[in-house]
Amino acid sequence: MTSGDAAAAGPGTHRLPRFVFDQFLTGAVSSAGIAFLRKGQYSLRRLKLRVLADAAAELAHRLGPFADVDAAWRVLAEVERSDAAVVEDVLLYPSVGVWLSRALRHVLGGIEDPTPMWSEVGGFHALAAAAAVRGGVPCELAVPVVHGSVALPSVGLFRLSTGFPVGHARLRNTATETVVTAFGSTSPARFEPVKRYSEHRRGHRVRVVFDDLDPYRGFGGPKAADPLDDNEYDQWRKLMGEAWDLLTAHHSRWAEELSATLATVIPLSAEHDVFAASSSAAFGGIAMSPKRSATEFAEALVHEVQHSKVNALLDLVDLHHGDETPRYYAPWRDDPRPVVGMLHGIYAFISVVEFWNAQRGSAPPALARRAHYAFGLRAHQVGQAVRTLLAVEGLTGLGREFVTAVADRLAACGPVELPGELAATVEAITTEHRGRWRVRHVRPEPAVVAELADAWLSAGSAFPVVGPDHVVLAPSSGGSRLGELLKRRAMGTDRLDFGDGPDSALARGDRRGAVEGYAALIRAAPHEEAAWVGLGLALGSTALRRTPEVVRAVHLAATRSGAAPDPVELAAWFDRTAS
Amino acid sequence: MAVKSTDELPSEVLDLTSTTLFEMRALRTPELERAIQHTIREIRLGRFGDCVQGQRD
Numbered sequence: 349m350t351s352g353d354a355a356a357a358g359p360g361t362h363r364l365p366r367f368v369f370d371q372f373l374t375g376a377v378s379s380a381g382i383a384f385l386r387k388g389q390y391s392l393r394r395l396k397l398r399v400l401a402d403a404a405a406e407l408a409h410r411l412g413p414f415a416d417v418d419a420a421w422r423v424l425a426e427v428e429r430s431d432a433a434v435v436e437d438v439l440l441y442p443s444v445g446v447w448l449s450r451a452l453r454h455v456l457g458g459i460e461d462p463t464p465m466w467s468e469v470g471g472f473h474a475l476a477a478a479a480a481v482r483g484g485v486p487c488e489l490a491v492p493v494v495h496g497s498v499a500l501p502s503v504g505l506f507r508l509s510t511g512f513p514v515g516h517a518r519l520r521n522t523a524t525e526t527v528v529t530a531f532g533s534t535s536p537a538r539f540e541p542v543k544r545y546s547e548h549r550r551g552h553r554v555r556v557v558f559d560d561l562d563p564y565r566g567f568g569g570p571k572a573a574d575p576l577d578d579n580e581y582d583q584w585r586k587l588m589g590e591a592w593d594l595l596t597a598h599h600s601r602w603a604e605e606l607s608a609t610l611a612t613v614i615p616l617s618a619e620h621d622v623f624a625a626s627s628s629a630a631f632g633g634i635a636m637s638p639k640r641s642a643t644e645f646a647e648a649l650v651h652e653v654q655h656s657k658v659n660a661l662l663d664l665v666d667l668h669h670g671d672e673t674p675r676y677y678a679p680w681r682d683d684p685r686p687v688v689g690m691l692h693g694i695y696a697f698i699s700v701v702e703f704w705n706a707q708r709g710s711a712p713p714a715l716a717r718r719a720h721y722a723f724g725l726r727a728h729q730v731g732q733a734v735r736t737l738l739a740v741e742g743l744t745g746l747g748r749e750f751v752t753a754v755a756d757r758l759a760a761c762g763p764v765e766l767p768g769e770l771a772a773t774v775e776a777i778t779t780e781h782r783g784r785w786r787v788r789h790v791r792p793e794p795a796v797v798a799e800l801a802d803a804w805l806s807a808g809s810a811f812p813v814v815g816p817d818h819v820v821l822a823p824s825s826g827g828s829r830l831g832e833l834l835k836r837r838a839m840g841t842d843r844l845d846f847g848d849g850p851d852s853a854l855a856r857g858d859r860r861g862a863v864e865g866y867a868a869l870i871r872a873a874p875h876e877e878a879a880w881v882g883l884g885l886a887l888g889s890t891a892l893r894r895t896p897e898v899v900r901a902v903h904l905a906a907t908r909s910g911a912a913p914d915p916v917e918l919a920a921w922f923d924r925t926a927s
Numbered sequence: 928m929a930v931k932s933t934d935e936l937p938s939e940v941l942d943l944t945s946t947t948l949f950e951m952r953a954l955r956t957p958e959l960e961r962a963i964q965h966t967i968r969e970i971r972l973g974r975f976g977d978c979v980q981g982q983r984d
Contacts, residue, residue: 358956362942366934387944394943398951398959399966418952425948435948449977456970567979625981655980663976664938680982692980746936 362388364664369746373753375699376601377657382608385660386440389631392663393439396448397472403455404469412466413490413516420476420489427476427483434483438475441502442612442633443564447471449629450569463569467492467514471564478503480521481539488520491528494563495572498528504539505561505573540573543581547589550596552603558584559612559633566614567627567635576615583638584615590642591649598706602650602699609653610634624648628659643707643715647722650703654696667691667750670742675819677736677785679729679778684789684819687740691747694733694754701726705761717770717840724766724774725838730758732778773838776885779893780831783881787897791818797898801905804913810891810925813898830854830882850879854886862886863916870915874904883915891922898922 368381377385401417408415428435438444447468453459454468461468470492478500480487491498493515498506508517508530517530519537526537543558558581563570576584595603611632616622624636634652639645661667668691674684678693685693704723711719737743737751766774796813803810833846833855846852850865866883869876880900884892892899899922906913941962943951969976 358954358958359941359943359946361958362938362940363935364938366936369936387942388938388940391940391943394946394948394951395941395962395966399963401952402963403967421948421952425952428948446977449975452966452970453975456967567977621983623982625979627977627979629975629977651982652980664940665936696980 376605379608388664414470420473423476423487427479427485431483438479442630443562444501445629446564477519490516491519494570504541506537506539547592552596552607557612559614587645591645594646624652626652626655631656651696654699666744667747697726697730698754698757721838727764728778777834783896787877788822790897792898792901797901800902810922859886867915889919892919
């Protein structure tokens with residue numbers, strides 16, 4: 349069938365070979381499998397580009413210098429005719445997906461943003477210009493100026509002498525040069541090129557751009573370039589090289605997967621509290637903060653590339669047909685999550701469990717404790733989330749296979765045996781986190797709370813609370829001091845300066861002191877969520893560990909009746925029923 | 928890695944990788960029209976396809 353025949357018949361739909369899904373279930377996907385995911389992503393980018401072109405054409409009167417979207421389309425099509433690989437590479441550049449998503453929101457409504465629509469749609473012209481420059485195709489296009497620069501995705505950045513935040517310039521590309529005209533002044537466009545890095549070890553090559561220039565690299569609205577200085581770039585390259593060495597030596601299947609998927613690493617500043625991040629709009633893009641070791645760098649790569657895979661898989665097949673309400677407890681998050689978020693989490697973190705399980709035996713002394721801790725914590729968390737997901741209604745057959753496969757991979761890691769007191773500390777960390785999540789987001793049935801309060805006040809017996817949780821999305825109250833102290837203990841931080849208070853007492857192992865401290869806190873401030881959770885840990889109370897929100901609500905209800913229960917006695921009263 | 932099966936999982940995503948951009952700009956087929964309308968509907972429903980997955984330190 350010729351290309352013309354295909355066009356006449358109309359395009360068909362993608363079909364994902366079952367072997368690719370089977371590879372998903374076992375963990376790493378081969379380069380042949382990733383190629384199918386990339387094709388799916390490429391089709392979706394092309395479809396969205398067409399939607400954008402159609403919608404923008406209707407809004408031409410509001411697009412100023414970028415009104416002629418078809419001019420940009422023609423340039424892109426010309427480049428494709430001469431070198432289709434260039435267009436594919438530019439269109440699949442991770443930040444292009446982020447820009448495309450934002451531009452569509454602009455033209456279809458539903459975005460409130462300081463960046464004007466005409467500038468954001470102008471990204472189409474920048475995309476076409478990038479392809480033309482890379483493909484050596486002559487063109488002349490208006491291009492957006494953002495934060496005083498012309499940015500061409502996958503090419504680089506040309507800084508204008510002005511610092512105006514948003515505007516436009518005119519770019520002319522010929523066989524011999526690229527020039528930019530702005531404010532009546534024309535000059536050669538000497539682009540600060542993107543930082544391309546390549547490494548080859550043991551038959552696996554990784555090619556990546558350290559993206560510190562693109563306005564859309566941060567998975568959100570356009571932001572100014574923040575180029576690494578030479579020392580910083582040396583450090584990023586050094587760790588990437590060492591991470592690649594580690595991955596190819598000990599995790600060759602993930603190395604193959606990363607080699608086929610990874611496109612950009614977006615350096616975040618050290619001030620970010622983000623370990624690493626990815627976006628469903630940016631296949632192959634991974635943002636991360638600076639890492640202290642190649643092992644952590646490799647962990648972040650392996651973890652985040654799983655999200656890219658799952659995003660691309662979910663674009664092609666359904667794993668879930670149920671509602672999308674965020675109602676589930678994900679042990680690695682403070683907020684309730686929808687099923688799709690849970691699926692992402694278990695799939696990404698099982699790879700982390702496997703990664704650290706393999707590293708535990710070979711980690712250098714400085715990282716040994718971290719390796720055991722990361723393995724134990726993530727294994728515990730994945731196990732808990734898998735149990736939640738297996739009880740969820742609405743998983744498709746593929747979705748159930750997906751979750752079961754994660755359970756199988758967790759089981760294959762063997763029993764979670766941790767050295768010394770680490771197992772108890774990990775257990776305390778996970779219980780504390782779940783407890784805080786419950787008191788913040790789970791609302792006990794008021795009638796049940798009233799009945800329990802009556803039982804307490806009349807010296808009756810408690811009874812088990814059954815039924816589904818009523819989960820609400822409550823605002824975050826910030827991090828947990830106890831959680832942080834327990835983490836420091838788990839990591840074996842050299843200087844464990846715990847300070848005062850019940851959290852410190854508990855982290856030091858002084859449970860009696862912690863009980864007294866938490867009880868005093870609750871007497872002074874009965875609403876205090878963290879104190880109830882800490883008390884549950886200090887007492888080893890079954891009821892407070894399982895359903896702290898119920899004990900706390902009954903305490904508040906009984907207090908309103910005039911007699912504030914002693915929190916320790918109330919917990920013991922619940923525990924007599926729970927045990 | 929070994930290929931375990933040659934079965935295929937169907938998808939509703941149109942394969943536009945073999946349609947040139949010149950063809951695509953003017954292409955009018957019921958399948959493409961459905962895909963375009965589906966994309967517009969999803970965006971208007973707030974499903975932008977740009978969720979960020981992040982892990983904190």
